[in-house]
Amino acid sequence: MLGSQLISFSDLFSGLTEDNKFRFILLELRLPRVLTSVLSGAALAISGLLMQSFFRNPLAGPYILGISAGSGLGVALLVLFGTAIGWELIQMNNGVLLFSVVGASSILLLVMFLAKKIGNGSMLLIAGLMIGSFASAVVSVLQYFAPSESIKKYLLWTMGNLSAVELSEMLIFGGVIVVFVLLAFFQVNELNALQLGDETALNLGVDIRKTRFYVIVISGVLAGVVTAYCGPIAFVGLAAPHLARLWTKTSNHFILVPVSALLGAILLLFCDIVAQVPGLDLLLPINAVTSLIGAPLVISIILRNRKSWVND
Amino acid sequence: MTSGSEILQLIDLGIGYHQSALVEGINTSAEAGQFILFLGANGKGKSTLLKTLVGQVRTMNGEILIHGQSIILKDLKAIARSISYVPGKLQLPNEVTVSDLLQYARIPYLKFMQKPSIEDQDIIDVVVKKLSIDQLVNCTYNEISDGQRQLVNIARSMVQQTPIILLDEPTANLDIVNKRMVFELLKEQAEEGKLIICCSHDLLEAYNYCSHLWIINQNGEFESFEKTDEVNLSEIEKRLFAS
Numbered sequence: 001m002l003g004s005q006l007i008s009f010s011d012l013f014s015g016l017t018e019d020n021k022f023r024f025i026l027l028e029l030r031l032p033r034v035l036t037s038v039l040s041g042a043a044l045a046i047s048g049l050l051m052q053s054f055f056r057n058p059l060a061g062p063y064i065l066g067i068s069a070g071s072g073l074g075v076a077l078l079v080l081f082g083t084a085i086g087w088e089l090i091q092m093n094n095g096v097l098l099f100s101v102v103g104a105s106s107i108l109l110l111v112m113f114l115a116k117k118i119g120n121g122s123m124l125l126i127a128g129l130m131i132g133s134f135a136s137a138v139v140s141v142l143q144y145f146a147p148s149e150s151i152k153k154y155l156l157w158t159m160g161n162l163s164a165v166e167l168s169e170m171l172i173f174g175g176v177i178v179v180f181v182l183l184a185f186f187q188v189n190e191l192n193a194l195q196l197g198d199e200t201a202l203n204l205g206v207d208i209r210k211t212r213f214y215v216i217v218i219s220g221v222l223a224g225v226v227t228a229y230c231g232p233i234a235f236v237g238l239a240a241p242h243l244a245r246l247w248t249k250t251s252n253h254f255i256l257v258p259v260s261a262l263l264g265a266i267l268l269l270f271c272d273i274v275a276q277v278p279g280l281d282l283l284l285p286i287n288a289v290t291s292l293i294g295a296p297l298v299i300s301i302i303l304r305n306r307k308s309w310v311n312d
Numbered sequence: 313m314t315s316g317s318e319i320l321q322l323i324d325l326g327i328g329y330h331q332s333a334l335v336e337g338i339n340t341s342a343e344a345g346q347f348i349l350f351l352g353a354n355g356k357g358k359s360t361l362l363k364t365l366v367g368q369v370r371t372m373n374g375e376i377l378i379h380g381q382s383i384i385l386k387d388l389k390a391i392a393r394s395i396s397y398v399p400g401k402l403q404l405p406n407e408v409t410v411s412d413l414l415q416y417a418r419i420p421y422l423k424f425m426q427k428p429s430i431e432d433q434d435i436i437d438v439v440v441k442k443l444s445i446d447q448l449v450n451c452t453y454n455e456i457s458d459g460q461r462q463l464v465n466i467a468r469s470m471v472q473q474t475p476i477i478l479l480d481e482p483t484a485n486l487d488i489v490n491k492r493m494v495f496e497l498l499k500e501q502a503e504e505g506k507l508i509i510c511c512s513h514d515l516l517e518a519y520n521y522c523s524h525l526w527i528i529n530q531n532g533e534f535e536s537f538e539k540t541d542e543v544n545l546s547e548i549e550k551r552l553f554a555s
Contacts, residue, residue: 203395203396205389
């Protein structure tokens with residue numbers, strides 16, 4: 001309903017029942033956008049929750065293992081390097097999607113390979129950060145040599161875009177997200193044990209290596225698919241699990257998984273509405289809005305809950 | 313050799329990290345109802361042995377049998393239903409409440425995606441009542457005192473309902489009253505038929521409560537014996553530290 005083009009409730013109704021210009025805006029533009037926001041928000045929230053619980057680190061998020069950096073590197077190779085050697089032939093939209101998926105998957109495979117070799121969780125975290133920094137550094141080098149027009153294209157991609165998923169692609173986009181969110185839900189008992197630390201989790205009969213493999217794949221695919229379609233959407237994946245924990249005051253993943261997904265969806269949808277600045281012909285970059293809204297929200301809840309931290 | 317109540321047997325067990333052995337040739341067995349005090353100077357391998365018993369550290373050689381079956385043949389959940397491990401210090405996220413922690417202790421008994429049942433909750437309630445920690449269940453683990461935390465840690469291992477309970481210095485950082493309370497509770501558990509193996513540096517306090525001793529002496533050799541009048545404290549200290 002909300003967007004740059006003002007549509008009243010009566011027009012909304014007529015748009016849904018009759019064939020007019022509102023129908024186009026609603027079904028072809030706004031519906032996919034709303035679905036994309038809701039699905040991406042939920043996906044990033046679950047991806048972040050898995051990383052935070054698994055690494056027992058509140059600063060972890062969907063991108064901590066370098067998934068978005070890998071995605072970014074893929075896109076940068078296409079946009080910055082590709083245009084330099086005359087790759088304009090590649091249709092930009094599908095090309096970005098393809099390169100983003102390839103970039104994210106390569107990093108995911110690399111991290112999984114390292115996870116098999118590295119036993120220690122925090123060392124894996126550091127390895128992930130290193131991979132991310134490495135990919136970002138390559139992007140910087142590419143940017144340095146790229147023409148300004150290409151740099152602008154790349155920068156626009158990094159700002160996030162929730163209208164990139166068309167209705168026809170929604171089945172794949174939504175399907176992957178729903179399946180992997182469900183897979184995350186299958187790990188609730190393991191996640192509950194893992195947040196107590198590896199020692200205790202093992203003593204509760206949890207196969208740590210197996211669970212780690214699942215957690216990295218689920219989190220990586222969720223972060224990767226969102227980044228591939230929408231760019232690196234910041235903050236939601238970090239904030240939503242915290243909001244879920246602070247709000248429900250529980251550590252139980254039977255509750256945290258669905259609540260994080262729900263809050264992630266609501267948060268990103270709300271940010272998207274704000275980004276479209278209802279009534280004005282203006283569109284803010286979604287990545288800026290998520291942090292502008294999310295950061296004060298998390299801080300305010302921390303302040304309200306600080307009483308329970310006194311004994312720390 | 314095997315009598316009916318032997319639940320833990322260590323056969324020619326060698327422990328250590330990577331290729332460097334800490335202790336070799338450990339041969340002993342333990343029965344239900346024993347409270348074993350496990351002594352040794354720092355770095356001699358007490359914690360390593362405990363970690364080896366729960367599968368955190370691989371055996372270098374030899375075998376660990378629980379109820380006559382090698383732990384290598386058991387799956388992780390079956391081990392989790394046989395041995396519970398109480399680490400000296402548990403670092404938990406802020407949101408974890410005592411009640412959460414006790415519920416998670418039932419995970420070895422849960423099937424895929426299963427939530428703790430009413431029966432599981434009943435088991436928790438019985439332990440909570442027994443240890444009189446009703447007023448703690450809704451607190452977060454991080455906000456209760458060190459003594460209360462150890463009570464909760466032991467409660468957790470009781471909820472896990474394992475015949476063997478291993479403890480790694482459960483009384484470190486506790487005052488004398490809390491130390492006695494913890495050892496008293498462990499002795500009670502042993503009397504109820506559990507096998508308690510407790511690492512501790514509180515020799516003077518713990519000695520009164522234990523029934524058996526395990527020692528890693530200053531030469532890195534493992535010894536196990538019953539507490540009798542012949543073995544007195546100074547004799548034990550000599551074996552532990554004498555040069």
